[in-house]
Amino acid sequence: MRILSITTSLSEDSTTLKLANKITAAATSAADDAGLSPETDHVNVRNLSSDLTDMALTGFCSENLEAAFAHVAESDVIVTVAPVYKVAPVGLHTLFWQLIDEKALANKPVLIGSTGGTPRHSMAGETVLRPMLSYLKGIVVPTTVFAATDDWGSVEGGRSLNARIAQASEELIGLAASLGGVAAAPHAGAEASSASTGEFGRPGARRNPSIDDEFNPEFITPFSQLLEG
Amino acid sequence: MELGIFTIGDVTTDPTNGTTVSENQRIKNTVEIAKKAEEVGLDVFATGQHHNPPFVAPANPPVLLSHIAAQTEKLHLSTATTLITTTDPVRIAEDYAYAQHLSDGRISLVMGRGNTGPVYPWFGKDIRSGIPLAVENYNLLYRLWREKNLDWEGKFRTPLNGFTVTPTPLDDVPPFVWHGSIRSPEIAEQAAYYGDGYFHNNIFWPMSHTARMVQLYRQRYEYYGHGAANQAIVGLGGQVFMRKNSQDAVNEFRPYFDNAPVYGHGPSLEDFSTQTPLTVGSPQQVIERTLSFRDWAGDYQRQLFLIDHAGLPQKTVLEQLDLLGEEVVPVLRKEFAKNRPADVPDAPTHESLVIRHREGRDPIPGGGPGSRAYADRQAKAAEQKDTQGADR
Numbered sequence: 001m002r003i004l005s006i007t008t009s010l011s012e013d014s015t016t017l018k019l020a021n022k023i024t025a026a027a028t029s030a031a032d033d034a035g036l037s038p039e040t041d042h043v044n045v046r047n048l049s050s051d052l053t054d055m056a057l058t059g060f061c062s063e064n065l066e067a068a069f070a071h072v073a074e075s076d077v078i079v080t081v082a083p084v085y086k087v088a089p090v091g092l093h094t095l096f097w098q099l100i101d102e103k104a105l106a107n108k109p110v111l112i113g114s115t116g117g118t119p120r121h122s123m124a125g126e127t128v129l130r131p132m133l134s135y136l137k138g139i140v141v142p143t144t145v146f147a148a149t150d151d152w153g154s155v156e157g158g159r160s161l162n163a164r165i166a167q168a169s170e171e172l173i174g175l176a177a178s179l180g181g182v183a184a185a186p187h188a189g190a191e192a193s194s195a196s197t198g199e200f201g202r203p204g205a206r207r208n209p210s211i212d213d214e215f216n217p218e219f220i221t222p223f224s225q226l227l228e229g
Numbered sequence: 230m231e232l233g234i235f236t237i238g239d240v241t242t243d244p245t246n247g248t249t250v251s252e253n254q255r256i257k258n259t260v261e262i263a264k265k266a267e268e269v270g271l272d273v274f275a276t277g278q279h280h281n282p283p284f285v286a287p288a289n290p291p292v293l294l295s296h297i298a299a300q301t302e303k304l305h306l307s308t309a310t311t312l313i314t315t316t317d318p319v320r321i322a323e324d325y326a327y328a329q330h331l332s333d334g335r336i337s338l339v340m341g342r343g344n345t346g347p348v349y350p351w352f353g354k355d356i357r358s359g360i361p362l363a364v365e366n367y368n369l370l371y372r373l374w375r376e377k378n379l380d381w382e383g384k385f386r387t388p389l390n391g392f393t394v395t396p397t398p399l400d401d402v403p404p405f406v407w408h409g410s411i412r413s414p415e416i417a418e419q420a421a422y423y424g425d426g427y428f429h430n431n432i433f434w435p436m437s438h439t440a441r442m443v444q445l446y447r448q449r450y451e452y453y454g455h456g457a458a459n460q461a462i463v464g465l466g467g468q469v470f471m472r473k474n475s476q477d478a479v480n481e482f483r484p485y486f487d488n489a490p491v492y493g494h495g496p497s498l499e500d501f502s503t504q505t506p507l508t509v510g511s512p513q514q515v516i517e518r519t520l521s522f523r524d525w526a527g528d529y530q531r532q533l534f535l536i537d538h539a540g541l542p543q544k545t546v547l548e549q550l551d552l553l554g555e556e557v558v559p560v561l562r563k564e565f566a567k568n569r570p571a572d573v574p575d576a577p578t579h580e581s582l583v584i585r586h587r588e589g590r591d592p593i594p595g596g597g598p599g600s601r602a603y604a605d606r607q608a609k610a611a612e613q614k615d616t617q618g619a620d621r
Binding site: 050053057058060061062066214215216217220221222224227229 | 419433437495501
């Protein structure tokens with residue numbers, strides 16, 4: 001099972017990155033327990049900042065950005081973590097989700113994590129990101145993880161943060177397992193792509209059509225059908 | 230191989246001195262550019278179609294193309310877009326046939342949908358129906374150019390009863406049609422279905438994507454039995470700016486790039502040059518980059534360059550044409566001809582289309598007997614018959 005973290009870590013050793021690593025580790029161990037052979041990967045949106053603004057201005061998707069979007073499409077579950085600025089996840093982070101293809105998250109369990117200075121920002125993930133990720137057809141788990149300075153600075157805070165992370169990760173992996181079709185073995189890719197051959201929207205086709213499928217002569221709508229309207 | 234230029238007719242302020250030419254001047258400049266294209270030995274001049282500022286590309290391109298036809302001898306005159314979605318197919322059929330007569334067959338068309346939402350309602354259309362409009366309207370245009378006393382009924386225009394286009398196309402052979410699209414597989418499929426050409430503007434997209442569209446068109450062209458995949462008729466755009474010394478080209482073009490409509494204030498010139506076919510440098514660099522298109526597009530039939538946009542002064546544009554004509558095009562012609570398989574067709578001309586027509590080799594839309602598409606249809610029909618038999 002491929003676990004991908006999409007994180008906007010603005011400095012090198014940010015608390016956002018720390019939180020993303022903690023969540024990914026918890027999700028990995030939950031997946032291990034469930035016998036799902038987890039593989040993890042990480043995309044830092046910071047490295048795509050100019051690609052994202054370029055695309056917003058010109059509609060032109062750079063190769064790096066396209067690779068990141070493809071990475072999302074290929075993953076089974078998504079962890080997304082960003083710092084909160086003025087009661088919303090930082091704009092760079094939302095821009096990533098605003099520019100990705102519609103339905104990019106179809107059938108994918110998603111876990112939202114955020115960091116902020118004070119607990120007053122704690123609802124940002126819920127109010128801003130959850131509807132956006134739902135719009136992308138992601139299945140966002142009920143528990144979101146918010147970590148404020150307090151959570152890092154005190155023993156109590158640390159404990160309760162870890163508990164929230166464990167809870168959210170179990171929801172994430174439990175959901176992935178119950179959705180079925182999530183590969184337990186490295187052969188997942190081959191299995192998934194053979195399951196999606198044939199026509200789009202066919203029952204059982206788990207994976208979204210990728211750009212390769214879109215230009216595959218076997219998948220396109222024959223012109224006679226277009227002509228019939 | 231046809232080599233030429235295409236224009237979108239933008240009226241853009243020159244960022245280096247703040248001057249903006251008048252619409253009148255831009256239109257006259259466009260005519261001068263076309264005439265110069267013939268003078269320096271290019272094959273094609275192509276224009277877009279526009280209904281909104283800051284563009285003065287004609288709302289009805291045959292007006293401009295006929296005017297240029299009257300002042301040139303050999304130059305092929307094409308659209309870079311004919312808006313098949315919002316222009317009445319009956320008017321396209323008539324106006325372009327008329328221009329075809331006036332120009333003795335030097336006219337061809339690139340069909341496009343147009344991506345500016347507000348334009349559609351001005352003509353009673355809806356951008357959400359872009360693809361269905363392109364499909365129905367082109368099908369009507371195709372028939373108008375080939376059938377007399379046509380009875381027709383569709384979704385998007387008033388029905389026709391016993392309609393015959395006047396004038397009918399020259400020598401009963403319609404102008405050659407390319408279908409242009411950046412990323413809609415339906416349009417590559419449409420081009421393949423009819424055995425028409427496929428044109429990619431090749432300006433805003435990474436070449437890896439453009440290659441996929443070209444590949445799809447080629448495969449479907451073969452499926453419909455119009456020829457082998459490598460015989461499909463492919464056209465590409467491209468964007469260049471040249472000076473003898475490549476660093477001079479970069480320095481001179483940078484302010485125009487940085488402030489250009491669409492991509493200005495976005496990616497750097499360097500990034501955009503890496504990721505898209507834009508080439509800013511010496512004529513030799515332009516030659517090498519353009520020849521490399523063949524590596525991913527296969528041997529193709531038409532190459533058009535965008536050279537006159539973003540507020541570049543007319544004098545500079547004419548200098549670009551000199552460089553194209555003197556240094557670039559002769560080499561491209563020679564190099565593109567090298568190792569080109571003998572069975573890959575040249576760009577269609579009126580003369581070649583007349584011969585094809587008289588020999589009864591016109592493409593059959595959807596594929597005639599002998600094509601895989603035809604065999605698939607037969608198999609499907611037989612299957613349906615069997616099922617009906619079993620039901621009884």
